[in-house]
Amino acid sequence: MDAAAPLRSWAIIDGPLPPERCAPLALARNDQGAIASFLGVVRDHHHGRGVTHLVYECYRTMAERLLGELVAEAAERFDAQLHTQVAHGTGLLLPGQVSVAIHVGAAHRVAAFAACRHLIERIKEDLPVWKHEHYADGGSAWLKGS
Amino acid sequence: MDAAAPLRSWAIIDGPLPPERCAPLALARNDQGAIASFLGVVRDHHHGRGVTHLVYECYRTMAERLLGELVAEAAERFDAQLHTQVAHGTGLLLPGQVSVAIHVGAAHRVAAFAACRHLIERIKEDLPVWKHEHYADGGSAWLKGS
Amino acid sequence: MPIATVLYFAQVRDRLGCEQERLELPATTTVAEILATLGARYPQCAAAFATCRIAVDCRFAAGAVALDDESEIAVIPPVSGG
Amino acid sequence: MPIATVLYFAQVRDRLGCEQERLELPATTTVAEILATLGARYPQCAAAFATCRIAVDCRFAAGAVALDDESEIAVIPPVSGG
Numbered sequence: 001m002d003a004a005a006p007l008r009s010w011a012i013i014d015g016p017l018p019p020e021r022c023a024p025l026a027l028a029r030n031d032q033g034a035i036a037s038f039l040g041v042v043r044d045h046h047h048g049r050g051v052t053h054l055v056y057e058c059y060r061t062m063a064e065r066l067l068g069e070l071v072a073e074a075a076e077r078f079d080a081q082l083h084t085q086v087a088h089g090t091g092l093l094l095p096g097q098v099s100v101a102i103h104v105g106a107a108h109r110v111a112a113f114a115a116c117r118h119l120i121e122r123i124k125e126d127l128p129v130w131k132h133e134h135y136a137d138g139g140s141a142w143l144k145g146s
Numbered sequence: 147m148d149a150a151a152p153l154r155s156w157a158i159i160d161g162p163l164p165p166e167r168c169a170p171l172a173l174a175r176n177d178q179g180a181i182a183s184f185l186g187v188v189r190d191h192h193h194g195r196g197v198t199h200l201v202y203e204c205y206r207t208m209a210e211r212l213l214g215e216l217v218a219e220a221a222e223r224f225d226a227q228l229h230t231q232v233a234h235g236t237g238l239l240l241p242g243q244v245s246v247a248i249h250v251g252a253a254h255r256v257a258a259f260a261a262c263r264h265l266i267e268r269i270k271e272d273l274p275v276w277k278h279e280h281y282a283d284g285g286s287a288w289l290k291g292s
Numbered sequence: 293m294p295i296a297t298v299l300y301f302a303q304v305r306d307r308l309g310c311e312q313e314r315l316e317l318p319a320t321t322t323v324a325e326i327l328a329t330l331g332a333r334y335p336q337c338a339a340a341f342a343t344c345r346i347a348v349d350c351r352f353a354a355g356a357v358a359l360d361d362e363s364e365i366a367v368i369p370p371v372s373g374g
Numbered sequence: 375m376p377i378a379t380v381l382y383f384a385q386v387r388d389r390l391g392c393e394q395e396r397l398e399l400p401a402t403t404t405v406a407e408i409l410a411t412l413g414a415r416y417p418q419c420a421a422a423f424a425t426c427r428i429a430v431d432c433r434f435a436a437g438a439v440a441l442d443d444e445s446e447i448a449v450i451p452p453v454s455g456g
Contacts, residue, residue: 024169030190033186036184038255039174041174056455059383130383208350274301274368
């Protein structure tokens with residue numbers, strides 16, 4: 001059995017998330033049977049309007065602290081041995097690019113799914129990040145949750 | 147918007163799943179905002195016994211047909227536009243290697259999570275695959291679900 | 293009566309020492325009758341058969357089953373994939 | 375009274391045309407009082423402030439708030455990450 005401390009990693013990234021942040025495989029451990037992941041992908045439309053790009057604004061010092069707190073909260077709530085890797089992108093993102101990646105490794109799948117779902121819901125509630133959508137018709141708007 | 151038909155891919159693989167089967171990023175589409183994934187990883191212990199390796203036996207013709215049916219069932223149940231990629235390994239697998247990978251892309255996260263969870267539960271109920279665990283103490287046993 | 297192919301897997305296959313055989317079975321039968329026939333034929337596996345499902349031509353069967361010489365019957369012990 | 379730093383983001387920052395300012399505020403105050411003070415100072419944003427949360431030193435605040443010259447107050451409009 002792997003007695004090492006659980007992996008807990010979180011980051012705010014400039015730009016879209018690179019492929020290595022999107023890959024759950026880095027969390028595979030000999031003592032963990034399940035990895036649940038979530039990727040948020042920029043969509044090319046919103047309420048029928050074409051979206052050319054997003055700009056994510058971020059209150060970075062708070063966002064970094066909060067991500068760490070959410071990771072700790074998930075471990076406390078679901079399983080102290082969870083392995084967790086969370087990242088959120090900022091700045092300019094194009095449709096198809098990844099804005100958020102959450103990977104959770106756990107001994108069993110129920111905890112992995114629950115913690116992964118919990119993390120994305122908490123990120124959407126509290127992470128101080130704001131999405132500025134830019135439309136094909138030239139307009140733009142600040143989004144209010146999703 | 148991407149008017150292409152949804153991606154629906156399933157496979158029974160010889161041996162553990164290679165990294166490219168474990169990566170959700172291939173499902174990123176401009177019209178899909180969420181990708182939920184699940185990886186099953188071989189654990190190095192079971193009820194306190196050390197596990198050296200597993201051998202997955204598979205009724206392959208039925209397993210391939212059934213995976214396709216489960217993918218269609220998930221689309222019918224959660225969202226006809228789901229992108230789905232499912233694979234299960236067979237044969238010899240070592241601790242830390244990946245036995246099953248499920249990736250689901252959807253417009254919204256609720257459908258992606260629900261379909262991903264549904265697929266792993268259905269695989270565990272019905273996929274004709276049997277896990278033969280081999281232990282560090284020299285014994286071995288056929289598993290009954292998990 | 294048709295002669296179907298019967299497949300065995302996992303612990304049942306190990307205990308029978310047989311992966312596959314040809315077996316004469318009624319053209320119209322049921323899952324319960326198939327399992328009872330197998331249990332009578334292999335008493336050492338009767339308890340194991342009681343925990344198994346039957347698939348015919350790669351689909352789980354329930355209740356009535358129609359067989360012919362091309363039928364592939366699979367005895368499916370509790371699965372443990374994932 | 376201490377002079378705290380106040381940060382503005384997103385639509386509020388756009389409407390104020392200001393990212394950050396130094397503002398004299400009571401040493402002991404509340405989230406509601408801070409938002410009311412800002413609403414009185416910037417009437418064009420009063421409605422927007424009503425939808426905002428307040429973070430002090432990178433933590434969401436609720437109720438009573440103690441401030442000093444080092445305090446960083448962030449006005450947090452409805453977030454839209456993920």
